Amino acid sequence: MIVKFKVDSQMYADYMTYLFPPDDDGVLKITSEHLLGKLFIAHCREAPRPIFGLDGELIVTLRLPQCEATQNLRSKFLFYNAGDMIQLNKALQAVFDLDFMGYYRKGQAAEFAKKDIVEAFVVSRKLVSADYVEALNKRAYRRQQRAAASLVKKLLRKSYYIDESIDDSGLKK
Numbered sequence: 001m002i003v004k005f006k007v008d009s010q011m012y013a014d015y016m017t018y019l020f021p022p023d024d025d026g027v028l029k030i031t032s033e034h035l036l037g038k039l040f041i042a043h044c045r046e047a048p049r050p051i052f053g054l055d056g057e058l059i060v061t062l063r064l065p066q067c068e069a070t071q072n073l074r075s076k077f078l079f080y081n082a083g084d085m086i087q088l089n090k091a092l093q094a095v096f097d098l099d100f101m102g103y104y105r106k107g108q109a110a111e112f113a114k115k116d117i118v119e120a121f122v123v124s125r126k127l128v129s130a131d132y133v134e135a136l137n138k139r140a141y142r143r144q145q146r147a148a149a150s151l152v153k154k155l156l157r158k159s160y161y162i163d164e165s166i167d168d169s170g171l172k173k
Helices: 010-019 035-043 068-073 082-109 114-124 138-165
Strands: 002-006 045-047 059-063 077-079
Touching (some): 002 077, 010 059, 010 082, 035 082, 082 114, 114 138
Antiparallel strands (some): 002 059, 045 077
């Protein structure tokens, strides 16, 4: 049971490969044990014929699991409509934000520097390749470094927002 899904950004596409490791053929294996996996299964629709036109660089191919919820979808043409994709992208963003906030708070509790926490999150979630040695040339390496630095900067801003948005004045008394 294969279905295609358009992700809003490269960071979330990379995060999906962390959540749902791909097969040898690059298809992401959705699991029904993960909350987001359950949403991907629940929003899947069947079509009377193949759906074409979903192209682009941020398209991921998903393989749904064999389970009770998907037994009626076997041997059918599957798709997500535009509304489903918006909802699933918002859910993906929410799961990412919750994961990042939890990771960030644990890092703070261990008294790590903000930048170290964010960089560790980026590497641990495989949001950019950490295999710098295998970069084909200096240009690719620099581009990779800029992408990593940009992502760290973006997540650092998010961490500052987390710090500012949580009112912990009642906890200090």
